[in-house]
Amino acid sequence: MLASFLQFSMSGLTVGAIYALVALGFTIIYNASDVVNFAQGEFVMIGGMVSVFALAAGLPLPVAGLVAVIAAMLVGVALHRLAIEPARGASPVVLIIITIGGAFAIRGLAQVLFDKQFHKLPGFSGEAPVNILGASIVPQAFWVIGGAALIVLAVTLFFERTLLGKAVLATAANRFAAKLVGINTGFVTGLSFLLSAAIGALAGILVTPITLTSYDVGTLLALKGFAALVLGGLGSATGAVAGGLILGLCEAFAAGYLTSTYKDAIAFLVMIGVLLVMPNGLFGRAQAERV
Amino acid sequence: MMKTFTGIAASLALLGASAANAQDIKIGAVLSVTGPASFLGEPEEKTLKMYVDEINAKGGVKGKKLQLVVYDDGGDANKARTFATRLIEEDKVVAMVGGTTTGTSMAMGPAFDDAQVPFISLAGAVVIVEPVKKYVFKTPHTDRMACEKIFEDMKKRGFTKIGMISGTDGFGKSMRDECVKVNAKFGIEILGEETYGPRDTDMTPQLTNLRAKAGMQAVINPGFGQGPAIVTRNYKQLGINLPLYQSHGVASKQFIELAGEAANGVRLPAAALLVADILPDSDPQKPVALAYKKKFEEATKQPVSTFGGHAYDGLMILVGAIERAGGADSKKIRDEIEKTKGFMGTAGIFNMSATDHMGLELSAFKMLEIKNGNWALAD
């Protein structure tokens, strides 16, 4: 009983940690620019695919990972410069469509640059499972969960302790006021894309040894990450992480205890249920009507 | 606006057409080169292009060059149907080798049947050719055969109680249904069943439940793509010691790479192509399989898979039929495809007939076991 509960929980936390990181990436860009970036999943793909190919080209794994993160950041900045910035002031829906177009383009490029096969990375600490109270867990799961926790911590510290981070927060709170006090909001938005891309790529590197990767893994991750973002309350980093973990756990427990066939549906039903009770998500602030 | 678009489309089509010699024999291929089945569609596309080039370099078919028109349906049945219409109406192909997935093949089938253009599908499910449609053929072994081959092997090893975990994609779902139809025939009881989505990344919850079923002797995993690789890894992770059977849907070296260590000991039914190297020299299939393997691996730098092999078989059956038909008449070609006898392909010996539009016997399947990260014959 306990063993399977633990097994399900670890499965849910591992998958959830990735959703959480994708949702965190969403949150950072959303806060800085009100853009829901549906290309966020592509950053995860770039992280995984570039590391795979860099590793195959003979680079050691840490260097390959670094190359992947840098590649994702470059793509992130390019996306911002070439697609988001020129459309500044467009309505949120239009910006979302632009990011969907961006996702298309990135995926299209990846399928030409790399290939259409699935790939894996070796587990950072081998593949031999660890037994905890009857549950078998691959060591990479700890890398994923621990890595996600570290990334969340680093992001929190960045926002709370650095001037740059505070500038991003200020822009998020009030773009106009931030401009007035001399913050270059365009730069801040660019920075948020850079940061989100890096987080996405790191997530991709961490998770590829478990989940495998291919040029088109981004779509589903973006969908799940978006759901987690909204469940968490849209704009709250804590919410994004909580939303991701809850979504992952829901899927794992649904698969384990109810039906594996409809586990995704159950996860979505839980989410819709939560939203009906809390229309602004778990950590969202209610917007009082100002008229 | 609309007119401009059609105008553009029309001129583009003309452009494509004018580049080719009117004397050429046009054959079409609608493949899932992108999308969830791209790992099937990509080697299929490469194989077709490779061999069409080779045939043309050697002087073509009956002195005429082959011209291959490929469209990518992205795995979407509706798109596939549009491209099928385009091949028939615009490109006026004499036949088509393609249809990567069962879904796309089923969507395209009626279009070719209506237009009386032969269509050789590369997808697995038995429903494509059963009931027989006059103009629709296929080259891969059916999923029912895969089930039978696996159950035969289980029976031989004395397993009667098994568990099943299948993908909810078309391939997994279809094969699962076939397995559930034929298991009783082999005296095999399915004790527990689980499923996973096409893009799932962790199947430990399902396998944990499956593991808990008492008395199970083996597990079968109908599915294709990366799912089975993850199942295999999770299987090992959870320390399940029962024999694991995969399907012909993972018959590529990539599966072994992805599953790693965990792949060792896994059995699956597949074409002899994968074990071409270790076939006895007396095996009549050996030269064909070896030649294809060598050519594919040299040209693409990727390990050979049976998927590309099915495209090879389809193309060669078609070329043979065109030669026998003595020209580019679709109806005659169809009749000749149906008359294919004793054709040695990568999947086995094809003997088509009016009632069998696939033409492979169960014996064409080999039961393989993965040993030390490589294919080996199980018996």
Place this chain on the structure above:
Amino acid sequence: MARFLANRWISLALVAALIVLPGLILPSSYYFRVGALVFISALAVIGLNLLLGFAGQVSLGHAGFVGIGAYAVAILPARFDVPVLLAVPAGMVLSALVAFVIGRPILRLKGHFLAVATLGFGVLVAMVLANEVGWTGGPDGMSVKRLEIFGERIRQPRDWYWISGTLLLIGMAIAQNLLASPTGRALRALHDSEIAARVAGVDVARIKVTVFVISAVYASVAGSCLALLNGHVTPDAAGFLQSVEMVTMVVLGGMGSLFGSIIGAAFLVILPQALTLFHEYEHLMLGILIILIMIFLRDGIVPTLHRLLMERRS
């Protein structure tokens, strides 16, 4: 031109011309098929535009209703011997009922929250269609009985071109009727200010459900047509990617522009056919084109061109 487009009879005539004129010259059933697909998509997109473009309520699960309409004409005749012609309205009623039941609770949500709730609905429909093999044939889909009128089986793309073209014209006229009515004004009003609409006496919850139901019925009819045109359905029709494609068509063509819906649908249906020329670069090109259009025509193709035209005149 601006005034010109604003007049409903003239814009209807324009749409009719766009259907009839190509219909007279198109060379083969391939073109008729593409045309039919444009009209069918446009019909669904007009419905979604009423919801998204006019009323400002986003749905990321609208393909779910396309799926319901498509499978209604697949399942009812095959399993219950319902005549095909009756299966289409049955699908409409079913879609309307589903939309009504789920619309009440989820339309209280706003913006991205609504997007996720509708997304969940779409995922749910696609999952049911893919998994209930006994009913739906599973992921590989099922074949659809052809429509028979006076003993004649309607299967040619050319026939469907004219049928779907007619339906599009009717759908366009109905949407115009709606928009010019009190309900139409109310649904457009709540896009800008729900509170002002309520103060003016608009029952916002009711109007939202009404337009949600109407847009679901449009999608359902489109789904039925698609299934009958193809003679085969797969759960892809209800998938998330289809929902996203529909939203993209609305935004590309122009939110709040019925004519834009047709252009948006035409664009995304025809473009991939033209882009096959670029083989593996197709997706890259498509992505870049979408970005460029949204940057340079950010209100959508039709409204932006319309505005530019007006500016030039004045």
Place this chain on the structure above:
Amino acid sequence: MSALLEVSGIGIAFGGVRAVDDVTFSARAGEIFSIIGPNGAGKTTLFNLISGVYRADRGSVKLAGAEVGGMAPEQLAARGLSRSFQNLQIFFRMSAVENVMLGRHIHEDKSAWRHLLGLPSTARQNRDTRARAMALLERVGLAALADRQAGSLSYGMLKRLEIARALAAEPRILLLDEPAAGCNPTETAEIDRLIVEIAKSGIGIVLVEHDMKLVMSISDRVLVLTYGRVLMEGVPGDVARDPRVIEAYLGAGLPGSEGSHA
């Protein structure tokens, strides 16, 4: 004349802060009843309570003798209460005349079926609604701009458009939240004239306004609100002279010195 709108003991708190606390007043048909007070005194919140945008924690609102507390804005609209907004709530994507036509929503047939079919009765009704809306636009001086998109009109025009839209509902009582804020003197004078005219037609008007000149010249009675509570109520002359009022305003800036704060 009996009271058309009776507000008694109404109050609401946000996070422990009593934004409106125990406010009681009543307004009669044909009367201009003004509510003034320094910034943040709770005037708009009071409007939101009366018009159903917020739900009051306590107290009651009666419309023509019937309790309407807790009703939604659309229900109140059907009972004859309409309002304008301090921050414009215009349907920017619709034309000016459509904005006003929407105002007649409660008087129109609401059957979506008939609307979809485009029946002649709907067309007739549309023509009627449009004619009435045009008459109202005429009244507020916007008839020439009827088919312009509302988003392209100036601020002062939109203020008048909002009044026209509210009037289209044929309300018995009209709450106007700073109708002249941000308008130039000419526009203010026009709105001034308009309000008097509306009151003369028998509609009860409750007015929140910063422009003291406007308030003092047209109001029948004035209620002064500070910190969410009633400071005093009386005729304009008395209010203007009351030391408590002067003090309250001095604490928060002189009345009329911040006419364009919106």
